[in-house]
Amino acid sequence: MKLHEYQSKQIFAKYGVPIPKGRVAATAAEAREIAAELGGRVVVKAQVLVGGRGKAGGIKLANSPEEAEAQATAILSMKLKGLPVRKVLVDEAAHIATEIYLGITNDRAARKPVMMASAEGGVEIEEVARKTPEKIIKTHIDPLLGLRGYQTRDLALGIDLPKEHWKAFSKVCFGLWEAYQKSDATLAEINPLVVTEEGQVLAVDGKMIVDDNALFRHPEIAEMRDLDVEAPEEIEARKYGLSYIKLEGDIGCMVNGAGLAMTTMDVIKLYGGEPANFLDIGGGANAEKVAAAFRIILSEPNVKAVLINIFGGITRGDEVAKGILAAMEEVKPEVPMVARIVGTNAEEGRRLLANADMITADTLVEAAQKAVAAAKGGAQ
């Protein structure tokens, strides 16, 4: 789950990372008030969960409360990369001398967190990684030991940070590490971390992604979820414990198991079709879950056929079929349905479904071919 800049920076500040004075506003009038309180120059910043807000015109300087209000009015009416701006952050403008990059993420291959710093702050780190990877200094953190002081000095030395800032930089490193660890983040990033003309080290931007699997122990973070970045169907799916991702094609898929769900999509494509979604219904296939899955798949008007692929395994095929039939009774889908059930009692399951006018198939390839034909209008 992604957090907004203002949320990330508040968490960073909690662990001792210095951030500019400022507050978030939902209206231009509030933005004006905050600017007046802060006095002097401020920065008005769109709070949307996309990168490159500055380049897209979502970050503006203002010299007075009136200007802040005008900038906020403009920014709050914007859409950045398709997402509406509902809030702006009004921060004191820093007198920036240099911009640095500092971040922590999970290094999957190393199975450890990695802390990264670069003297090339303020630009997209992916771009730095592509063009000049040698400019990113990395240090892996032992998950049982935590970050050690010498590692922060390795980073400072690596990015040629003047020695007078090492202490402040180290404090920011430790603050960021704690924020990352205590919030179960998969990414905690400050870009840019600035050194001001006054010699202060300050996080003027902040970004965090928190592990969805760890939200149970961070209820205060779970509440920060911004539903704008998710398709409504994905939110609905989560309620039923379904894993759903909307795609562009016209063949809806309902499958048990993530690997098999991806494979089903791939095989549809292999035989000339386009999947409309990824959907994993998980273990079992009770009528309530299947009905929810049908509603979500069919809420997409593009869908011209549905492919159901259930590998029964321990769940019995006839029970799966009964769940599907009960769900069809409730949802009454109007598009052709192709079902493939494998496992214990699969024949009985297939017979039940065929009696209910469903197209059935024995193999995944056959099911995909039939679904592609059905979506193209040449059903059966």
Next chain:
Amino acid sequence: MSILVNKDTRLVVQGITGREGLFHTTQMVAYGTKVVAGVTPGKGGQWVLDDKIPVFDTVKKAVETTGANTSVIFVPARFAADAIFEAADAGVELIVCITEGIPVQDMMRVRAYLDQKGSRLVGPNCPGLLTPGEAKVGIIPGSIAIPGNVGVVSRSGTLTYEVLYAMKQLGIGATTTVGIGGDPVNGTSFLDTLKMFEEDPQTEKVVLIGEIGGTDEQKAAQYIADHMTKPVVGFIAGQTAPPGKRMGHAGAIVEGGEGTAAEKVEALEAAGVKVAKHPEEIAHILKSL
């Protein structure tokens, strides 16, 4: 022969009195697996499955009393890391964690700890292991596979069943099937498993079922190219998965352009692996080898 689990496996089930734990214990016992103990904190002294399996409060007690050498974990995600630490601390050699949804930072700590202790973890977020005719540790349906000479390793659950089933239809059996799980940080990698299959005299061919995300398949490809003498058939799920989206499994995500199906297929093919276009084709390729 086989790898990791066999007739001599003495299994302790962590979370044995839970719904999942009890159901799958019944299935494992029916398959012939030697389930010697269960653990549920607070329920030590009880017996389950017609009073045949004793329940202990701790893994240590279970190991001391029954000589268990392998554990399978069915406890909820929030307690699962603790369950793994406990099993490793009790000296269990092989720990199989079925649980899905363990926080990734927990798993990074688990890995660092296990590397010190020397226990092997398979999973988490996996279907477990099946050595047909000998032992089933986890949730793979026993009926879909027959004994044979093919080693199977996979990041997925039902997709693996699909492949085992297709193999069985053609009369092809498995030595051992290892579900290494769909999480980004896990215990046993493709590479670890390939090494074991390469050394197992009875395994003559290997099936590797990968998916998008990470670089585990690419590392496996390197090993295959450099060291493997046995033929490997591959499959990679997620050709059509959009970048930046987590496809059900926590680890199934293309990030920063890395971990695509295309790059994995390319790496495997460059290593001489025959990569199938769909799961049923795997069985046909095996037949032709």
